[in-house]
Amino acid sequence: MNYPDTYYSRTIVDRTERPALSGPAECDTVVIGGGLAGLTTALQLARGGQKVVVLEAQSIGFGASGRNGGFVSAGFATDVEHIARIGGAERAHQLYLMSIEGVEFVRETIAALGIAGADPIDGVTSVMRYDDGAGLKAYAAEARKKYGQELTYLDTASVRQSLRSTRYFHGVRDGKAFHIHPLNYLRGIAAEIERLGGVICENSRALSTDLAGAKKQVRTENGAVTARSVVFSTGGYTDHLNPQLRRAMLPIATYVMVSEEAPDLIASAITTRDGIGDNRRAGDYYRLVDDGRRLLWGGRITTRAASTAGLVQELRREMTGTYPQLRDLKTELAWSGLMAYARHLMPQIGEMQPGVWHCTAFGGHGLNTTAIGGKVVAEAILKQSDRHTLFAPFGLAWAGGIAGLTVAQLTYWKLQAQDWWRERAA
Template sequence: MSESYYSATAKEKFTTSKLCENLITDVCIIGGGIVALSCAQTLNENGISVAIIEKGQIFSGASGLNGGFVVPGYSLGLNEIEKKVGLEDAKELFEATIKGVNKVKNNILLYKLDSTKMEPGKLDLLRYRPSIKELNYPEMMARNYGYKIEQMEKEKVQGLLNTDAYCHGFFHPKGFHIHPLNYGFGLACQLEKDGVKFYERSKVKFIKKTEEGYKAVCSSGDITCQEVVVCTGGYPGDEPREIKKSILPITTYVVTSEPNDKIPNNYIKTKYALGDNRRASDYYRLVDDNRVLWGGRITAFPANNTKTIENKIRKDISNVFPELSNIKFSYSWSGVMGYATHKMPYIGQLKNGIWYCTAFGGRGLGSGTACGDIVARAVLGKTDQLKLFKNFNLQKNYGVFGKIAVEATYKRYIAKDYMKERSQKNNYWSKK
């Protein structure tokens, strides 16, 4: 697999050593992605000593390989969240993700992380004519959640995107997109300056309860601490086993084109983050002003070669922009996300007292940042927001059978989306 666009263009640099000592700290965080850094930042700001231990490299997982969209919300839609927990708790859950989005933005401004190339605006695109309920969506979000969304008619959408694929749009002024790897490296550098200890390429073999707290026994050293917070994602370690058995590792594909001035001049005439409303959606944006970064597809049984990834995404691009069917790619890669079967994050505390915060299913930059802060404040005894997630407990992933179910569900989504779009087109032509 070739390197990602992000690793090839990273301006920030961050490397650290393996754990080669017996360390004593207040809190040990397992995992080195967006959730871990958010959690460590809040703990450190409250005078708590923190060590982050990562079996690979910091931000080497989905946190540094994603589409770069920073938006509020969860993988599970608000309608479904309301059905599960009621409107008031749904409001609080959503508001938490707004705070997560703001935290990312504030960090970029505070630490002058210009290399993140923050660009404002997220545009949700409909591939069929909106229903009355969908047209009322912005008013509902303003009334129930205090969140601003702007309607975008088809003509305006087509002024930004030279395609007939979309019939309507919803613009999110508070959303934005970034170079996630530069954000992660830049924030890690700042946290290290502030006293957070980082250890890469260090695997936790097991966690032992002690009289003082816990001991994380690692491949080349131990960490003795009062609290452990597990912030792994799509690559969970062997311990705690309750977490590993609850994570569904789901793969998505991303490509970045070669520089091509025709893309911004003729086809994608906006720097907004872009994504359609299908269950199996495309998501894309301009990077470096004349490349398109395009992601999509989800699978539990990923392809393992660049050509297969490129062929799949090329088909998706051609479906929206037929003239770009021969587009050439510079980078192609896959990323593994941690999903829960209920599509909400896992955040809470195991019976042995170990904290966990994981399974953000492709929404980690915003909601992951939010929940990293929430679990840190729970460790500090400064919040009761964990109760908001009591209806979204750990659930078994059912191993290969869970993966087969995910694959079947994804294909069913594709079929439903196809039939809905085709039905609308048939209705349109029958009236001509």
């Protein structure tokens, strides 16, 4: 793909290239996967004094980890009520508080490491595409009461003042949520891991493992790492290296596009720097990037490989259906990435066997949960806490294979139809 000189493309051109693993290496923990979860785990382990090696099959942040929408906000891919039905009300409460902690972890990491290129912008607004202001006010009040979140309710006039679309009725703004350039964030974490003595090997796909003994071994094409602990954080690109993990996740593709530089045209529709997401299942999310000169727009999911060009046309229909004034706004760059989803829609975090950990299935959760997932796995390895056990009810249940993908796609279409009907019945 050709990358014009814009947004992610400049980061791709400027990236540090790291050599592949060559020969034997020894460390305390080897992390397989150089995405959000893997690098956060490695960072916390390195901060705790461990010698860490990260094996990445491609390059740091490859796929959805480095090329997602960049939203950092509390919550999970499913609601608290669903979490409580599986794990109980108190566990659901603690997990939601942990998701808030994940937001602050990302913010503090950017500040502590001085990751200027992460470009954090405060504010994420969730907008409603049907008329239920009372329900949204009640939601904001409940979040304040239960979790201490300061959510600001926005009436229709307020929403449409900054989002000039008749599609939206009400909104709720989280001023402590924010959005960032995720690939630059990851690059900053990687640099800190290396400063602390960690080793990151790109183009180093893990091909086989020996996990039976006290010392584990992970082999690549040209080398092998021996360690006391192994962390699998391979996300949507999980292959058959770990069959138990592979059968427990569904690879789901998501799609993002970035517009040409057209600040005046974009401002005719959108006048806020907040990240925006609507209330539909797998709905639209978007934000201004490059100091407001371009628009990043994401959404849509598919359970099988699809033409990025074709999906971009669907994204453009969503964008122009919401903002007809943007019909002449050209798309300059588009891409897709694979996310990992579990059947229960929660992250899969825990110890598979002594010394073998997994930290994956963060599809639809945002950057906060990958951060907290990596943090609690590192805490467990360092024997600092057992907070990872909060995720115990959300285990490695079989995701259904090909049948699971079919069911997921059918469910997505059903939810889309329900959204369509609800909006028109309101």
